[in-house]
Amino acid sequence: xxxxxxxxxxxxxxxxxxxxxxxxxxxxxxxxxxxxxxxxxxxxxxxxxxxxxxxxxxxxxxxxxxxxxxxxxxxxxxxxxxxxxxxxxxxxxxxxxxxxxxxxxxxxxxxxxxxx
Amino acid sequence: xxxxxxxxxxxxxxxxxxxxxxxxxxxxxxxxxxxxxxxxxxxxxxxxxxxxxxxxxxxxxxxxxxxxxxxxxxxxxxxxxxxxxxxxxxxxxxxxxxxxxxxxxxxxx
Numbered sequence: 001x002x003x004x005x006x007x008x009x010x011x012x013x014x015x016x017x018x019x020x021x022x023x024x025x026x027x028x029x030x031x032x033x034x035x036x037x038x039x040x041x042x043x044x045x046x047x048x049x050x051x052x053x054x055x056x057x058x059x060x061x062x063x064x065x066x067x068x069x070x071x072x073x074x075x076x077x078x079x080x081x082x083x084x085x086x087x088x089x090x091x092x093x094x095x096x097x098x099x100x101x102x103x104x105x106x107x108x109x110x111x112x113x114x115x116x
Numbered sequence: 117x118x119x120x121x122x123x124x125x126x127x128x129x130x131x132x133x134x135x136x137x138x139x140x141x142x143x144x145x146x147x148x149x150x151x152x153x154x155x156x157x158x159x160x161x162x163x164x165x166x167x168x169x170x171x172x173x174x175x176x177x178x179x180x181x182x183x184x185x186x187x188x189x190x191x192x193x194x195x196x197x198x199x200x201x202x203x204x205x206x207x208x209x210x211x212x213x214x215x216x217x218x219x220x221x222x223x224x225x
Binding site: 041042 | 149156161204208212213214217218
């Protein structure tokens, strides 16, 4: 049974048109991550939520936003997608124990975003 | 620092052992992971090791950790064509998982 589910698997959007990617989890993990992975590169962390606390990476463009309305769901909003934002977007979850040290991260299958 | 480095490519013959290496720089890492990614797919967790361990074996997989040198390796015994994929090491520090650059494993029949 899928534990981290990303929808859709493939998304095509127009240049400059806002797009939202979604992620849901059945693990009840308190940490959720969004990674961007471009072809032949390592996944790059964009931001993560520790419970409701949002943590943005310093080099994540302002064009990328996120929402976490509850424990199970997390959304990635790209306000004005550019051609350079075409990538695989991976959602992951983990459980952070006391002191914030995370256990292993579980990943969804990813959403491949194409910008036309 | 949070750099995690791997060699980009490894080619082995079917039935041989594969050894994929990784170095990291953050001494506060707590867990170190190996993930497998097949073309067009998400990341699959293969195995992980706590930072206070030096070895973990799981069927065909053996993980070795040298904390002093900040070196992690993954050995795959009896490598099969189905093991062809990109392998990422990753380290967990405070609230964060950082990935290496990935090693593409090619298994030659």
